Structure formats: C-alpha cells, structure tokens
Amino acid sequence: MRSGSNRYLANLLRYCRDERCKLSGKVIHGFAVRTGFSGDTYLCNRLLDLYCECGDGDYARNVFYEMPVKDVYSWNAFLTFSCKVGDLREACEVFDGMPERDVVSWNNMISVLVRKGLEEKALVVYERMVSQGFLPSRFTLASVLSACSKLLNGVNGMRCHGIAVKTGLDKNIFVGNALLSMYAKCGLMVDHGVRVFESLLEPNEVSFTAVINGLARENKVLEAVHMFRSMCEKGVQVDSVCLSNILSVSAQREECDSSNEIYRNVLGKQIHGLVLRLGFEGDLHLNNSLLEIYAKSKDMNGAEMIFAEMREVNVVSWNIMIAGFGQEYRSDKSIDYLNRMRESGFEPNEVTCISVLGACFSSGDGRRIFTSMPHTSVTAWNAFLSGYSKYEHYEEAVNHFRHMQFRNLKPDRTTLSVMLSSCARLRFLEGGKQIHGVAIRTNVSKNSHIVSGLIAVYSECEKMEISECIFDSCITELDIACWNSMIAGLTRNSLDTKALMLFRRMHQTGVLFPNETSYATMLGSCSRLCSLLHGRQFHGLVVKSGYVSDSFVETALTDMYCKCGEIDSAREFFDTVLIKNTVLWNEMIHGYAHNGRGDEAVGLYREMITSGEKPDEITFVSVLTACSHSGLVDTGFEILGSMQRDHGIEPKLDHYICIVDCLGRAGRLEDAETLAEATPYKSSSVLWEILLSSCRVHGNVSLARRVAEKLISLDPQNSAAYVLLSNTYSSVRQWDDAAALQGLMNKNRVHKTPDYSTILEDIALNQEREKNSTRIQYNLKEVAIPSKQ
Incomplete structure (x- = not known):
C-alpha cells in the first residue's frame, strides 16, 4: 500500500513538474510530509525535479539538504540546478561532496566553469575526469572544445580530437561543429579543420559557417567564398547570420589591386540580391554588413541607398557611413553624417571619433576637427595620434603626445603602441626609452602590442641586446606579431x-x-x-x-x-602567379637587370605594359638599369622618352643617371654630356660623377677636365672630382698631370674621403x-x- 502511494504521489509530482504547477506541487509536498512519505528518496527526487524545473532555489535546497538518503540522481539533479543558475560556489561544494560521480556530474562541472569564463579550471577538471577512467560524452567534448577555443589552445583541442576519434564521436555533428569552431578560432582550419568538415556525413549550416569563418581568419578568402557557394549548391539552409559572415569575409579582401575591388563589388551585389530574395532585408546586422561591403568597394552611392532604406539603424551603421566617406577623402560628407547621427539621438562612440578623424586626416582637416571637439578623451587623442602616424607625420605625433601629457591625460596601451611605432620610424631612442618607462609604471610592458613596439624601437636604434632582453623576458606570453618583430629586428641589423x-x-x-x-x-x-x-x-x-x-x-x-x-627559377615562379601587382613586375625586371639579362628585362617590361599593368618610377629605374648594363642605348632612350609621353611619369634624377651611365658605358660620352646638361638635375654632382667615371674608362682626358671643372664648381670640397680625374690621368699615363692634381687638392685643402x-x-x-x-x-x-x- 505504501509503495503504491509513493508511486501515485511521484506521478502527480512529475505531472506538476511537466506543467510547471509549483503551487499544486507544494500541496502534494505538504501531504507527503504529514503522511510520513517525505523521507522516501524516490519521492524526494521528484520533489527536487519539480522545484529545480520551476526555478525555486530555496525549496530545492531544503529538499536536497534534508533528504535522509541521497543517491547519484539526487546529487546530479541539484548539481545541475546549481550549474544552471550559475551559482559556482554552491556547485563546487556539491561536486566536492559527492560520494560518487558519473559522466553527468563531470559534464555539469566542466560546463559551468566554461560558462563562467574559467576555461583553464575546466580543462583541469576534464583532465581529472579522464584520469579517473571516465569516457567523455559528446557534451563533455563540446564543453572542453569550447574552452580550448576561448583559450586559443590548439594543442589541447587536438588531444580532444584524438579522443573523439577513438570513441567514435568525431562523426557526431555536435562534436564535429565544436571541433570546427575550435580549429577556426585557433587558426588551424586549413591544417586540420577542413579534414574534420570532410569527415562529417551531413554538415549543417553551423558546420559551413564555422569553416567559412576559419578560412577567413587564415586569409583564405577565396576558399571561404567557394565554401559558401558549395553550401548553397547542396541546399543547406542559409540564414541571416551566415550571409552576414560571408559579407564580412568578403570585406576582408585586401585592396592591393583593382581586380580585388571588382571581385568584392560583384560578390557584394550578388549576396545583396540573395538577401532580398530570402527576405532578410529587415535584419540590422546583415544590413550593416552590406553597408560595409559597399563602403570597402568604394561604392558610397550604393551604401547611401541601402542606408536610406534601412528600417532600423544603430551606431555601427552610422560609423560605417562616416568611415566609408572618409576613405574616399570626402570629409564634408563624413562630418554631415556625424551631425545627422547626433540629430537622430545617437551618441558617437570611440569608433565614430576614430572614423571622423581618419576622414579629416585624409583630407588635411584632422587638426581643425580635433581642436574643435569640446571634450577630447584618451580615445580621441589615440585617433588623432594614429592619424599622424598613419600618414607618416611622426614628428607631429611625438609633439602632440607631449601636449597630451601636459593636459594630465594618462595614455593607455593604444597610445603607447602608436607612439612606439612613431619613435621606431624616427629612430628616436630617447623617446622610446621614456615610453618604455611609462609602460613599466602602468603595468602594460608585457602587453604583446607594447612588446612588439619596444622591440621595433630598440632594433631600429641598433640596440639589439635590449630587444633580445625584452623578448626573452616575455617569451611565454608573446603572440606571432612579437616573434615577427624580433625576427625583423635581427634581419634589419644584418x-x-x-x-x-x-x-x-x-x-x-x-x-x-x-x-x-x-x-x-x-x-x-x-x-x-x-x-x-x-x-x-x-x-x-x-x-x-x-x-x-x-x-x-x-x-x-x-x-x-x-x-x-636562380633567375630562371624566379621567372618560373613569377609565371605561376595569377594576379601580378606592380611590385612583383618590378622585382622580376630588377632581377633580370642585375643578372645581366637586359633583353629579357626589356621584354618583360613590354609584357607588363601589354598586360595592362601601370608601371611606376621604380619600374623605369629597373628597366633603364637593365639597358645600361646590357648596352641597349637606343632602347633606353626610347623607354625614357615614353615615360612622360605614354605613362605620365616625369623622369627623376635616378632615371637620368641610368641613361647617362648607359651612354657612358657605350662610349658615347659627348651625348652623355649633352644629356646631363639638358636635364633638370644638371646641378646634381652624382650625375657628373657618373660621367667622369666613364671618361676614366674610355680615357677621354679633355672631357674629363670639363666634367671635373663642373663638379668642382658645384662642390669645391668634393674629393670625387679630383680622385676620378687623377685616375683618368693615370689610365693614360699622364703622371705629371696626376701629381699636379694632387698638389691642387692639397692647396685647396680637399681631403680624400676614405674609400x-x-x-x-x-x-x-x-x-x-x-x-x-x-x-x-x-x-x-x-x-x-x-x-x-
């Protein structure tokens, strides 16, 4: 009879729990107490279920702590409740007090630690679990992989992957997606994540999104776009989050050449069409991503149309518009959008400030806008100093940083990082030391951005022993940027x-x-x-x-x-590059020039023009050098003449030096003299030194005298004129003239530069x-x- 009553009461409590009828459950609870059934473990577990499900922590605690006998279910039920409400202290007490644990107990503890941001402790608990012989479930691995993602701990993540393979859970979509997320955040998508994705039998939208984000993080933008297309082709459901992610991926594409801008613009419009077709045009986050892609593609007219049609906007929307007009050097439009933003009731934030200042710096109005601000916070100063640094006005950045200090504003990590960059560019060692001291006093000297900046300053100032000391003292906390900074410092110092x-x-x-x-x-x-x-x-x-x-x-x-x-290997690699920019063309032409293969350098230059790539000043220095080294005088003149005529580039001193050298090597010394006199740089001593050196090679004494006189008139204390003329006399055995020239040097007190x-x-x-x-x-x-x- 008693057993039947217990089951009846338990069924009633289960019904109350399912229907969340806490009041009815309490009535049954009271009846159980009065009739002496409250000591039954099974019935108490149902009461515990009821109060936990209804979120009544006080009654749940009373039932749990007053239970005469608790089984594994009792402990796990209350532990689950403590973890669910986020009471970490109580959860730890319950977990530590458990006489025996199962996988559910461990899962609960690991999960709550991860949710509370205690990922390292979660990994410690997981290690204890495995060491005690418990096999992790899919929930365990999902929590642990989440912890590895947040810690960027790829090593532990790969260990979990190994266990998932051994237990057969790697094919589980839940675990598979957690693995993909971990590899994406740890930058291991290409090396490991893609293989996980390929092993999944039926990848879902979460799987595709994780792979797309992971590929984008590793700068595999084209691969990410191809993955999105594959997702669409396979009929996997595309949601607004996925569309927003692929737009963000496309916006990352670097603007190193015009083809990338075209690519991004076309892709953005295609996805815009997909957004409209799927009915997501009201999604704020997605619209912001569309705004960004249009702004990055420099299509501000399209961005304005989207902005005008948006049902809802936020601060991010306004910031994208302000920054977009800024990169187009339209500071008037940026300021107009800033005023409209304020009129609409939105308060500008740090990003707004940076965007406005960036826009104004690009148009030359940065200082005016900054001084007109009523309140200049540290963030505003950071944007102001960053603008000077970005446009290579490093001295102004340093001077304004001093003004910032006079106003008793404490610099933060961003300020110090920008100033270290400026000091490195200026090779301003004393300034770098002062900022180093500030970083130590403000306890940010171990920050990776600061460490990277300090290494750069001391490396630029040839203080490698200090750079190495800073690097070694922080090595366990450094990111790839710091390692790169240290490696670059070593190479910079040979x-x-x-x-x-x-x-x-x-x-x-x-x-x-x-x-x-x-x-x-x-x-x-x-x-x-x-x-x-x-x-x-x-x-x-x-x-x-x-x-x-x-x-x-x-x-x-x-x-x-x-x-x-290995010039042929260089050309072989060069030919494999699909999208060649001007720098790469220049490098290959330069390589031919310095390996004595002038005809091939000129041929490649002509191929560059045919391909539609626009040459720059360095291109012409490289190809004219090739003409000089290979005696291609007529070709050199032809290319020099085409600079202004066909490409709108005014020849500079370096270009004339190449042609004068070319004529000199070919023995056409009078033509070289005529050209040197006709150039806008005829007052440059370097030009005449090149010609005088050619006179020595060809033994032309009369021209050598004229050129030497020209050099001496330009710079009476330049020893090169005397030395080169003396060498010319010596080359034709005019020893008396060489000796007389030495006497003239002594008389004029010209000292030969050690060489x-x-x-x-x-x-x-x-x-x-x-x-x-x-x-x-x-x-x-x-x-x-x-x-x-």
Whole structure:
C-alpha cells in the first residue's frame, strides 16, 4: 500500500513538474510530509525535479539538504540546478561532496566553469575526469572544445580530437561543429579543420559557417567564398547570420589591386540580391554588413541607398557611413553624417571619433576637427595620434603626445603602441626609452602590442641586446606579431643567420604558426645570405601553409631566387602567379637587370605594359638599369622618352643617371654630356660623377677636365672630382698631370674621403657570402627548418 502511494504521489509530482504547477506541487509536498512519505528518496527526487524545473532555489535546497538518503540522481539533479543558475560556489561544494560521480556530474562541472569564463579550471577538471577512467560524452567534448577555443589552445583541442576519434564521436555533428569552431578560432582550419568538415556525413549550416569563418581568419578568402557557394549548391539552409559572415569575409579582401575591388563589388551585389530574395532585408546586422561591403568597394552611392532604406539603424551603421566617406577623402560628407547621427539621438562612440578623424586626416582637416571637439578623451587623442602616424607625420605625433601629457591625460596601451611605432620610424631612442618607462609604471610592458613596439624601437636604434632582453623576458606570453618583430629586428641589423635560428625556435614550439609576414621576412634573410638551400626550404613551407598567393610572399620569393642567381627559377615562379601587382613586375625586371639579362628585362617590361599593368618610377629605374648594363642605348632612350609621353611619369634624377651611365658605358660620352646638361638635375654632382667615371674608362682626358671643372664648381670640397680625374690621368699615363692634381687638392685643402676599390669590395662581399654559406652548411642540422607533418 505504501509503495503504491509513493508511486501515485511521484506521478502527480512529475505531472506538476511537466506543467510547471509549483503551487499544486507544494500541496502534494505538504501531504507527503504529514503522511510520513517525505523521507522516501524516490519521492524526494521528484520533489527536487519539480522545484529545480520551476526555478525555486530555496525549496530545492531544503529538499536536497534534508533528504535522509541521497543517491547519484539526487546529487546530479541539484548539481545541475546549481550549474544552471550559475551559482559556482554552491556547485563546487556539491561536486566536492559527492560520494560518487558519473559522466553527468563531470559534464555539469566542466560546463559551468566554461560558462563562467574559467576555461583553464575546466580543462583541469576534464583532465581529472579522464584520469579517473571516465569516457567523455559528446557534451563533455563540446564543453572542453569550447574552452580550448576561448583559450586559443590548439594543442589541447587536438588531444580532444584524438579522443573523439577513438570513441567514435568525431562523426557526431555536435562534436564535429565544436571541433570546427575550435580549429577556426585557433587558426588551424586549413591544417586540420577542413579534414574534420570532410569527415562529417551531413554538415549543417553551423558546420559551413564555422569553416567559412576559419578560412577567413587564415586569409583564405577565396576558399571561404567557394565554401559558401558549395553550401548553397547542396541546399543547406542559409540564414541571416551566415550571409552576414560571408559579407564580412568578403570585406576582408585586401585592396592591393583593382581586380580585388571588382571581385568584392560583384560578390557584394550578388549576396545583396540573395538577401532580398530570402527576405532578410529587415535584419540590422546583415544590413550593416552590406553597408560595409559597399563602403570597402568604394561604392558610397550604393551604401547611401541601402542606408536610406534601412528600417532600423544603430551606431555601427552610422560609423560605417562616416568611415566609408572618409576613405574616399570626402570629409564634408563624413562630418554631415556625424551631425545627422547626433540629430537622430545617437551618441558617437570611440569608433565614430576614430572614423571622423581618419576622414579629416585624409583630407588635411584632422587638426581643425580635433581642436574643435569640446571634450577630447584618451580615445580621441589615440585617433588623432594614429592619424599622424598613419600618414607618416611622426614628428607631429611625438609633439602632440607631449601636449597630451601636459593636459594630465594618462595614455593607455593604444597610445603607447602608436607612439612606439612613431619613435621606431624616427629612430628616436630617447623617446622610446621614456615610453618604455611609462609602460613599466602602468603595468602594460608585457602587453604583446607594447612588446612588439619596444622591440621595433630598440632594433631600429641598433640596440639589439635590449630587444633580445625584452623578448626573452616575455617569451611565454608573446603572440606571432612579437616573434615577427624580433625576427625583423635581427634581419634589419644584418643578423640573418640568427633570424633563421629564431624562426626555427618559433616553428618548433608547435603553438605559434608563422604567417605571411614571417615568411616574407625570412625569405629576405635568405636573399641577403644568398642561401638558396634555405630559400627553397621556405618556399616549400610557404606552399604547405597556404601563403604562397600572398603578394608580399610572392615578391620575397621572386627576390630570393634573383639574389641567389636562380633567375630562371624566379621567372618560373613569377609565371605561376595569377594576379601580378606592380611590385612583383618590378622585382622580376630588377632581377633580370642585375643578372645581366637586359633583353629579357626589356621584354618583360613590354609584357607588363601589354598586360595592362601601370608601371611606376621604380619600374623605369629597373628597366633603364637593365639597358645600361646590357648596352641597349637606343632602347633606353626610347623607354625614357615614353615615360612622360605614354605613362605620365616625369623622369627623376635616378632615371637620368641610368641613361647617362648607359651612354657612358657605350662610349658615347659627348651625348652623355649633352644629356646631363639638358636635364633638370644638371646641378646634381652624382650625375657628373657618373660621367667622369666613364671618361676614366674610355680615357677621354679633355672631357674629363670639363666634367671635373663642373663638379668642382658645384662642390669645391668634393674629393670625387679630383680622385676620378687623377685616375683618368693615370689610365693614360699622364703622371705629371696626376701629381699636379694632387698638389691642387692639397692647396685647396680637399681631403680624400676614405674609400676602397669596388673590385676589393666585390671580393670582400664574395668572401663574406662564401663564409656565410659555409657556416650555414656546417650548421645545417641546427638551422634547417623542419617541415611539420
């Protein structure tokens, strides 16, 4: 009879729980107490379920703590409730007091720690769980992978992946999506995440979105777009969040050439059409993403049309419009939108301030707008100083930073980071030291942005021992930017072998992964060391890591092969590049020029023009140098004449130097003299020194005298005129004239600048290269970059 009553009361309580009838449940609770049934564990568990489901913490605690006998279900039910309401202290007490635990207990504890932002403690609890022989469930792995994502802990994430494979949970969509999210946030989508995605039997919209975001984080924008198209083709449901993400991905595409802008504009319009077709035009976040893509594509007319039709706008919407007009150098429109924003009742925030100042700096009105602001916060000052730094007005940035201090405004990490960048550019060591002191006093000296800036300052000022000390003291907390800054500092100070060693050290950590900046810097070191062996190793790593299509890496690879004398390998790589920018064309032409292959340099220059790429001043220096080294005088004149006529580029001193040198090498000295006199740079001593050097080569004494007189009239204390003329006399055995010239130097008190033969310079350079090459080969096991399997 008693057992039947218990079951009846339990069923009533279960019904009350399902219907959330707490009042009826309390009536049954009272009846159970009066009739002596309240000590039954099964009945108490139903009461506990009722109060937990209805969110009545006080009654739930009373039932739990007054239970005479608690089973595993009782402990787990109350632990689940404590975790659900976020009472971490009580959850820990319950968990620690449990006589026995099951997977549910561990899952609850791990989950609440992750939700409370205690990811590291969650991982510790997970390790305890595994060590005690419990197999994680899909819920366990999802929570742990979430913790790894937030900590950017790819190593532990990969361990969880291994356990998921062993337990067969890697095919579970819940775990699979958690793995994809983890790999995306840890920057491991290309290396590991894509394989997880391919192993999923039926990926859903969450899976596709995670992969798209992960590819975008690793700058694989085209791959991300292709993944989105695949998602549409497979009929997977596309929601507003996914569309917003793909728009954000497209907006990331760098504006390094016009084809990228066209690509982004077309893609943005296609997705805009999809938004309208699916009926998401009222989604605020999605509309903001559309505004951003139009602004990044420099289509502000389209952005204004979208903005005008938006049912709802927020501060982000206004900021995008203000920044968009700013990048188009239309400060009047930016200020107009700022005024309209205020009139609409929206308060400008930090981003607004930065956007307005950015717009005004680009049009030259930054200082006027800044001084007109009634209240200038630290954020406003940061935007103001950043504007000066961005447009390379570093001295003004330093001076205004002093004014900021006079106003008793305390700089934050952003301020110090901007100022360190300016000091590095100016090589202002004393300023860098002062900011270093401020960083120490304000406890931000370990911040990765500050560390990176400090390394850059001391490296630029040739204080590598201080840079290395800062780097070593923070090495466990540094991100890839700090490693890149340190590697760049070593290369800037000609410590290329040491830079190779540091790169290897970073590569072996397995935690940080080199990015395009890392590879471009190291390829530059290989160029200076003329180390083809290491250059080829880096080429392999670049291909494997997926950065081979980065424009900086492409240029660095081309330069490396050219500097190492592998001009055919450079051309072979150059031909594989699909989208070539002006810098890459220049690098390849320059490589031909300095490898004595002038005809091919000129041919490539003509190919560049045919392809529609616009040459710049550096292009013409490279191709004219090639003409000079290969004796292509007529071709050089033709190209020089086409600069202004066909390309609208006024020839500069460097271009005339190339042609004068070209004529001089060909023995057409009178033509070279005529050209030098006709140039706007005839007062430049360098131009006449080049011609005087050619006179020595061809033994033309009479012209050498005239050119020397011209040089001396330009700069009486320039020893080059005397030395080159003396060498000319010596080359034709006019020893008396050479001696008389030496006497004239003494009379005029002209002192010869210490110098040495270019032949000796070349010999010394070759010896140094051989020495470096031998040292690199000898230390191959120590320096060689291992490929990650």
